Amino acid sequence: MENNKKSIFLIDFDITISKKDSTDVLLETHQPEFKKELRKRYRAGEYSIREFIKYGLGSLNITREQYIKTLQENVLIDETFIDFIKSGMEFKIVSAGSRLNVQGTLLKYGINLPDSEVISNDLKFNGADKNEITVENPFLDKKGYYGVDKKEAVENYKKQGYTTYFIGDGPSDYKALEVADFAFVRKGTRAVKFCQENGIEFFEFGDFEEILEWRKK
Template sequence: MKGWAAVSDFDGTITLRDVGDHLLLHYGFSDKKTIEASYSLKVRVEDFMKRAFSGATLSEEVIASFVRKKVRARPGFRDFALFCEAAGVPFEIASGGVDLYADPFFKKHGVKVRSFFGKAKVLRTGIRISYPFLKSTDLSSFKASRVSRLKNAGYRVVFFGDGPNDLKAAALADKVYAAGRLLKLCRERGIEASPLASFTRAVNFIKRNS
């Protein structure tokens, strides 16, 4: 037994609101109905992201400034990342979001965490997104595979998430902190999960159970 490791979703988990959705709504490149439909368990988040951003004419600077002004981190996130680093707890982020908004977020909070984000390229007509780390798998299975990988390496894994595409990973984790739709899905399916209000409780949980 090597102790604990942590895997987290980004949008709506580390941030209080889904940054991709918030950007698309704020600048009028999508609407509430389309976004709501993207949360069906049948929709691949990565396909939705590619489609939704393909016509979003936003510059790198506009996005970075939006992140600095409007995107809020869930309380305790920075301390959790620093705790993991100090305590030797492997911590990684697996996300369907993109580097274009994740990079300014981490810069703002002064933390570096191993992470997997989509790569965004700003074009004249919109934003082209690719997910090199997915290869032939989908995002939901990829998240689950990050949890399995750490478990196979002998760790117990804490998972943090908020969306339907986090469900597979949550089902494999040893401890789940869930917000929003994921919390509801876990309850419906009998997957034990604690409500994710802040990351502080997870620090205490890991300390208590080490």
């Protein structure tokens, strides 16, 4: 019966599609000392994921062009994701980082995603005397912790009658992995342990070819 039902893949970006965390790369390139401080505060529980992104990206003092150039020079993706797109599967990218991180990185690979395909935070570049970057959260979770409500994204598609597949790797994905119809977890990441400990059925994947194979079966 399920084959007659429409299905959608909701896919995290950092460490799931990309090989490195794109926000970390931007901070490492332009604000390495501040990144250490932020990371320390996040680990100590003083900052939420939303605050890490807000203060991190807000500290960069670079133009939009420099921002995209940094991503394209330093962030690589799992190139089997290109085959996944070509397969015609319906998908959206759901990221706690920023929409520009996703779109800017993927452009290098000839993937031009419209805003409607990326559920993420928006950036405003106010370049007067200094290049000020402001993070806006159009998909804010109720507690304001993650910045993007990935769980709600899954539930919205379930309400529309979709079979939902969530693909992720880390803490901002946990709530979405719990409510999706099926979970795919990047091999060797923290989400593997989370799914095991919480009795969530999942497929541990090494690349997107394996997900396409699974889907065929």
